[in-house]
């Protein structure tokens with residue numbers, strides 16, 4: 001969660017790392033901004049003629065001063081030039097390290113679907129939803145059969161793409177927004193197709209992002225209500241509900257286009 005959106009995170013601040021970074025920045029100031037009064041004081045009392053980078057940490061110093069000097073290791077870890085380390089945020093990003101970028105980050109940006117459904121999509125894209133195959137891998141002794149079709153092992157790819165129930169739902173939802181995803185036979189194809197369609201700032205791309213997000217959430221909730229409440233709804237009913245929710249939550253600039261295509265048979 002605490003990584004930039006470009007690498008699949010939610011861009012939340014890792015407070016522990018941020019705290020370490022700010023102390024490291026103070027350590028850098030200690031070595032480079034000798035004109036400040038508090039730095040002059042620390043240099044006069046503790047650093048003296050020694051080099052900050054390899055001097056022993058003074059035992060008689062306060063806890064705060066010892067923490068500042070000890071954070072020289074973090075500066076080295078960041079492999080920054082001692083001449084310039086930039087802002088605290090730049091140092092923080094450096095300490096986070098180089099993480100591989102994800103191709104699906106645009107699906108989560110500017111997505112006007114409900115927040116909980118966007119979060120569900122984020123988990124889905126990373127394969128982190130607790131589908132039955134994952135629960136079995138964690139050691140749970142459960143029936144692995146998909147509850148929506150009773151015919152296959154429940155995996156992410158099955159539940160959200162290959163299941164006969166999911167196939168029907170996608171068909172109905174895509175017919176509504178005049179798209180055709182019938183050529184997607186595996187998860188990678190499905191994902192790439194969605195990424196391409198959701199690209200851009202047009203109203204159509206915006207509607208597409210929202211519909212895919214809401215439909216994925218609806219599938220997951222349908223699976224859950226089937227398991228935990230023994231309630232079953234047909235894919236037609238679910239498709240109508242998705243259409244209704246999208247029509248209510250769509251951003252104003254895309255509402256006109258949404259109403260033009262809102263023909264659910």
Ligand SMILES: [Zn+2]
Nearest residue numbers: 146148149163
């Ligand atoms: Zn199924």
